[in-house]
Every structure is written in C-alpha cells, then in structure tokens.
Amino acid sequence: MTENKLVFVGIIISSKSLSELSVHNGYIAVDYGKITKLGTESEYEQLKKEGVFDSYKVVKMSSDLFLMPGFVDCHTHAAQFPNIGLGLDLPLLEWLNKYTFPLENQYGDIKYAASIYNKVVRSLLINGTTTASYFASIHLGGTLQLAQSVINNHQRAFVGKVSMNIENDAGYYNETKKDLEETENFIKAVLDYKNDLVQPIISPRFAVSCDSALMAGLSELSDKYECRIQSHISENVDEIKHVLNTFPCCKHYTDVYDQCRILNQRCIMAHAVHLSMEETATLANRGVSIAHCPASNTRLMSGLCPVRKYLESGVVVGLGTDVAGGDNATILDAMRRTMDVSAHLELMGQSGSALSWSEVFYLATLGGAKALKLDHKIGSFEVGKEFDALLINVYETNGPIVKFGPTYNTPQERALHLLQKFIYVGDDRNIAHVYVKGHKVKDVLEDISLLN
Numbered sequence: 146m147t148e149n150k151l152v153f154v155g156i157i158i159s160s161k162s163l164s165e166l167s168v169h170n171g172y173i174a175v176d177y178g179k180i181t182k183l184g185t186e187s188e189y190e191q192l193k194k195e196g197v198f199d200s201y202k203v204v205k206m207s208s209d210l211f212l213m214p215g216f217v218d219c220h221t222h223a224a225q226f227p228n229i230g231l232g233l234d235l236p237l238l239e240w241l242n243k244y245t246f247p248l249e250n251q252y253g254d255i256k257y258a259a260s261i262y263n264k265v266v267r268s269l270l271i272n273g274t275t276t277a278s279y280f281a282s283i284h285l286g287g288t289l290q291l292a293q294s295v296i297n298n299h300q301r302a303f304v305g306k307v308s309m310n311i312e313n314d315a316g317y318y319n320e321t322k323k324d325l326e327e328t329e330n331f332i333k334a335v336l337d338y339k340n341d342l343v344q345p346i347i348s349p350r351f352a353v354s355c356d357s358a359l360m361a362g363l364s365e366l367s368d369k370y371e372c373r374i375q376s377h378i379s380e381n382v383d384e385i386k387h388v389l390n391t392f393p394c395c396k397h398y399t400d401v402y403d404q405c406r407i408l409n410q411r412c413i414m415a416h417a418v419h420l421s422m423e424e425t426a427t428l429a430n431r432g433v434s435i436a437h438c439p440a441s442n443t444r445l446m447s448g449l450c451p452v453r454k455y456l457e458s459g460v461v462v463g464l465g466t467d468v469a470g471g472d473n474a475t476i477l478d479a480m481r482r483t484m485d486v487s488a489h490l491e492l493m494g495q496s497g498s499a500l501s502w503s504e505v506f507y508l509a510t511l512g513g514a515k516a517l518k519l520d521h522k523i524g525s526f527e528v529g530k531e532f533d534a535l536l537i538n539v540y541e542t543n544g545p546i547v548k549f550g551p552t553y554n555t556p557q558e559r560a561l562h563l564l565q566k567f568i569y570v571g572d573d574r575n576i577a578h579v580y581v582k583g584h585k586v587k588d589v590l591e592d593i594s595l596l597n
C-alpha cells in the first residue's frame with residue numbers, strides 16, 4: 146500500500162458546468178496524483194474482488210463525509226495579510242496609499258517576506274484553497290520567497306511580482322527599466338524551479354500605478370514567456386475617473402489595457418464592478434476572465450458586481466478573496482458573499498441576478514479553474530485530471546454544523562444536504578483532508594473509518 150495510489154469510496158461531488166452538478170455515490174482512484182478511474186460503488190466492489198485495488202490505500206468515507214474539488218482563489222494579495230481586518234474605513238485609492246503601499250514596501254526584507262508568506266500559504270491550504278493566484282510586492286527577492294513557500298507547502302499557484310512605476314507618497318514603485326528587468330528575472334527564476342505546480346504571473350498593479358510604457362513592456366514579456374497576466378479593472382468610481390483623466394485618448398478603462406495589449410486569453414482581471422456593455426464585450430472577445438471579489442467590493446464600498454450579466458455575456462468568472470481589501474481569506478466566505486451581493490442586486494430590481502449555492506460552488510471550483518485556464522488539469526473530477534480535493538466531514542464534532550438527524554429520503558438528497566450545509570455553515574474544521582496533486586497537505590482525520 147502506498148499513498149501514491151488512493152481510492153476513495155463514498156459521496157463524490159463536483160461541478161460539470163454552472164448549471165450542472167455531478168453527485169455520485171461511488172469511487173475515485175488516484176495514481177501518482179492523477180485521477181485514473183471513476184465509477185459506481187458496485188463497479189468498485191467488482192474491481193476490488195478482482196484485486197485491482199490491492200496496492201491502493203482505500204479511504205472509505207462514512208455517510209457524513211464527501212469528497213469535492215479543491216477551492217480556487219483567483220485573486221489575493223499575499224503581502225497584505227498582516228493588514229487583514231484593518232483600515233477598511235477608506236475608499237480604494239486612499240486605502241492603498243495609507244495602509245497598503247507602506248505595508249507592501251516592507252517586503253524588500255527577505256526574512257520578513259519568508260515568515261509572512263509561509264503563514265499565508267499554510268492558512269490558505271488549511272482552508273481548502275488548493276490553487277491561488279497571488280500578488281506579492283514589487284520586490285524580486287521577496288516575491289521569490291512566496292514562490293518558495295508555495296513549493297515547500299505543495300500548493301498550486303500563480304505567483305506575481307507586482308509592477309508599478311508611478312510615484313506615490315509611500316515611495317513604493319520602481320523605475321520602468323528596473324521593473325521590466327526584475328520581472329523578467331523573476332519569470333526566469335520561477336521557470337527554473339521546474340515545479341509544475343507553481344508558475345509566474347505578470348502583475349501590473351493597475352492603470353493608476355503603471356504607465357503605458359511599463360504595461361506594453363509587460364505585455365511583451367507575457368508573449369515572450371507565454372505567461373499569465375493579472376491586474377485590477379474598474380473597481381471604484383474615483384479610480385475610473387483617475388484612469389480616464391490619465392489616458393485621455395482611451396474610450397474607457399478597458400481600452401487603456403487593450404491599447405497596451407494586456408488583454409488576451411492568458412489575462413485575468415479582478416473586480417470589474419462598473420464595466421459598460423462595450424467593455425464587457427471586449428473582455429469576452431479577448432478571452433479575458435474576471436476574478437469576482439465580493440468581500441473587498443463591499444468593505445471598500447466599491448460597488449455590487451453584476452456577475453450574472455458577465456456570465457451571460459460569455460465572460461468566464463472565478464472567485465477571489467482579495468485580502469486585505471477583503472476581510473476574509475477563505476473561498477467559503479467568498480461563495481457566501483457572492484450569493485449575498487447577487488441577491489442584493491436582484492432585490493434592487495436586477496431580475497435574474499441572484500446566484501444559487503450550486504452556482505457559487507461551480508465558481509469556486511471549475512469556474513475558477515477555467516478563469517485561470519487550468520480546467521484541463523483541475524476544478525472537477527474527471528479521469529486524466531490531477532487530484533486536487535477536499536474531504537469534507539460535515540458533522541465534525543468541534544465544527545459549526547450540528548447534526549439534527551436525517552432530513553433526506555434518498556442518497557442523492559443526502560449528498561445535496563451535506564453539500565449545502567457545508568457551503569452555508571461550514572468552516573475549516575469541516576475540511577478534514579486537503580490534497581494537491583494527490584499529495585495530502587492537511588490531515589486532521591487520520592482514520593476516516595472511525596466515523597462509521
């Protein structure tokens with residue numbers, strides 16, 4: 146028996162699309178990090194009789210447990226975690242200058258960077274975030290510490306060295322040539338790690354902090370190394386005014402990035418709260434994804450993002466926690482806030498806006514994987530995909546969900562009840578095991594069979 150060969154037997158849930166859940170009582174076999182077989186319980190019994198699973202570690206899930214894909218956080222700022230829950234009483238541009246830039250400026254200190262980033266990565270994994278797209282800071286050495294923490298803790302991630310060349314009060318910016326050189330060196334260093342879980346992502350902060358020469362240079366690097374690119378767009382009304390004043394030859398905010406050739410299939414933009422129809426169509430046509438960050442949009446009073454409208458326009462959307470504009474680093478929280486924001490839009494008269502629990506489950510898993518163009522590898526359970534998964538123990542004794550007895554009639558209904566309870570009420574205590582590419586990175590329940 147080896148941990149490299151695993152079979153899980155019990156309830157297995159993942160999304161097929163925004164409107165279709167896959168719920169089955171059966172088994173999933175994992176060989177060296179990849180899903181190799183999926184089937185029903187009776188198929189499992191048959192294969193077991195034939196000895197197919199003799200060399201596998203078998204995890205029999207009791208009736209209150211289920212397996213689901215790992216969460217994907219499409220947008221967070223690892224460097225901002227020390228500020229989580231602080232200073233959220235200012236609008237975006239003032240908040241950045243007063244709280245965020247001074248904090249991020251400390252990551253030139255490599256030791257400080259290493260100590261914070263290790264805690265950030267661990268805390269995300271414990272909360273079920275198996276994949277994250279990170280902004281770090283403008284520092285090459287500090288950002289490499291984040292890539293190292295990701296590798297050491299076996300998370301899947303995009304890691305971005307932030308690019309900014311416009312002066313600010315904190316003195317937190319780079320000169321253009323230096324920034325482009327360091328970004329290229331950062332990309333090369335991360336590619337040299339040859340670790341298939343971690344990739345560099347080019348990260349121009351936004352059009353308030355970057356001029357067109359820097360953004361065009363970064364776009365060239367993105368083409369040269371075929372790497373992803375992430376930024377912020379149209380988050381706050383004052384930010385939009387500032388950008389339009391700075392780039393008077395551009396029709397709208399989206400046009401600023403389009404003219405700098407930032408917008409393509411490898412690009413993911415956070416927020417997009419106030420896009421016009423024309424801008425939405427441009428993002429859809431260019432294949433740009435949106436990272437929806439409801440916590441930070443509410444805390445910084447930026448606005449209510451019309452996610453349904455974007456989905457209906459063909460834009461791919463994933464979820465982001467956007468710490469520290471967001472006050473919670475977990476995707477479970479982002480799912481709930483996505484439901485709340487979309488419900489508020491509906492209550493305000495935008496009919497059809499509300500997103501259901503099963504739709505936010507999709508956005509948190511397969512939707513996020515699509516937004517990061519990783520859906521060929523992760524996001525759902527299919528033979529050939531890599532096994533990033535969470536084993537959920539819904540009625541964990543020390544957890545937040547109290548068992549009142551069965552409220553279901555069929556096994557299918559039971560599975561859907563367990564999933565809803567976890568989405569609405571669960572927390573990290575319900576996340577018993579976390580797997581990234583088949584490797585167990587969290588284990589608070591050694592012997593699952595004890596729960597039977």
Ligand SMILES: O=c1[nH]c(=O)c2nc[nH]c2[nH]1
Binds near residue numbers: 245350351377470471
């Ligand atoms: O929520 C945000 N957090 C940030 O750090 C940031 N930078 C630009 N725009 C931003 N928005």
Ligand SMILES: [Zn+2]
Binds near residue numbers: 221222377415
């Ligand atoms: Zn952000």
